Amino acid sequence: MAELQDGTETARTVVRTRGLVKRFGTTTAVAGVDLDIRAGELVVLLGLSGSGKSTLLRCLNGLHPVSEGEVVVHDVAVHECRPAQLRRLRTDVGFVFQQFNLMGRLTCLENVLIGALGRVRGPRYGLLTWPARLKREALGHLDRVGLADQAYQRADTLSGGQQQRVALARTLMQGPRLVLADEPVASLDPENSDAVMDLLRRVCREDRLTVLCSLHQVELALGWGDRLVGLRAGRKVLDRPAADVSRAEVMDVYRRLEPAADEVAVA
Numbered sequence: 001m002a003e004l005q006d007g008t009e010t011a012r013t014v015v016r017t018r019g020l021v022k023r024f025g026t027t028t029a030v031a032g033v034d035l036d037i038r039a040g041e042l043v044v045l046l047g048l049s050g051s052g053k054s055t056l057l058r059c060l061n062g063l064h065p066v067s068e069g070e071v072v073v074h075d076v077a078v079h080e081c082r083p084a085q086l087r088r089l090r091t092d093v094g095f096v097f098q099q100f101n102l103m104g105r106l107t108c109l110e111n112v113l114i115g116a117l118g119r120v121r122g123p124r125y126g127l128l129t130w131p132a133r134l135k136r137e138a139l140g141h142l143d144r145v146g147l148a149d150q151a152y153q154r155a156d157t158l159s160g161g162q163q164q165r166v167a168l169a170r171t172l173m174q175g176p177r178l179v180l181a182d183e184p185v186a187s188l189d190p191e192n193s194d195a196v197m198d199l200l201r202r203v204c205r206e207d208r209l210t211v212l213c214s215l216h217q218v219e220l221a222l223g224w225g226d227r228l229v230g231l232r233a234g235r236k237v238l239d240r241p242a243a244d245v246s247r248a249e250v251m252d253v254y255r256r257l258e259p260a261a262d263e264v265a266v267a
């Protein structure tokens with residue numbers, strides 16, 4: 001938190017992009033986005049398929065090098081980072097994927113411990129090779145996501161919702177200050193989607209984590225986001241507190257692009 005001259009506190013900016021452009025060949029996926037995200041916010045990224053949500057998320061932790069513009073995360077200029085600096089930055093930035101990316105044949109506990117690989121030297125083969133304090137910590141994270149009883153069960157025997165909660169526990173184990181979640185509930189039913197969003201919201205509040213999460217479901221976005229950011233064809237078309245946004249305004253983000261005049265078919 002930064003302190004203002006009058007003594008009040010203002011949340012510090014965790015993510016700042018200016019004129020962010022990402023091109024893939026002739027496709028412009030992100031077309032000049034300015035974005036500021038403050039510590040402790042849960043920001044939801046909305047937009048049609050192909051509007052640039054995943055690309056924007058991946059530019060924030062350097063998974064995609066930017067084509068133009070600036071990306072600053074935790075005061076690190078990501079657009080100028082060398083590979084070693086990017087690796088360091090990523091220990092501070094968790095990434096949650098739609099498909100969980102768990103190691104199915106490993107237990108839930110081992111999967112969570114993978115989040116601590118950056119904190120130990122050398123590879124680990126099996127539970128016995130992990131320090132007891134890290135195992136206790138991992139069990140604590142599993143408990144927090146409601147899966148302590150499944151700690152020694154193979155991850156691929158869990159339901160999709162449970163697997164995503166294990167993936168969240170693994171992210172928490174990493175100890176990040178920023179979590180980027182790319183459609184974390186896209187393959188879950190409504191009940192499990194709510195459970196995962198509730199968890200994201202809780203870690204955001206309790207640990208003062210900052211979360212940027214892309215979603216397709218308008219109701220979830222309105223229900224769980226502090227702020228909604230809408231993308232259309234790579235441009236930011238909405239950026240407001242969720243409490244001030246109507247459903248109709250969110251639906252407008254999903255409006256199909258009008259075809260250009262010269263593309264309109266003539267009979």
Ligand SMILES: Nc1ncnc2c1ncn2[C@@H]1O[C@H](COP(=O)(O)OP(=O)(O)OP(=O)(O)O)[C@@H](O)[C@H]1O
Nearest residue numbers: 024027028029047048049050051052053054055056
């Ligand atoms: N690695 C890539 N190579 C080439 N084009 C890409 C690549 N990644 C994304 N694109 C293109 O960039 C545009 C934005 O894609 P992106 O995946 O960011 O959209 P999205 O909003 O996340 O879509 P979805 O909701 O379907 O995941 C699309 O036109 C896509 O085809």
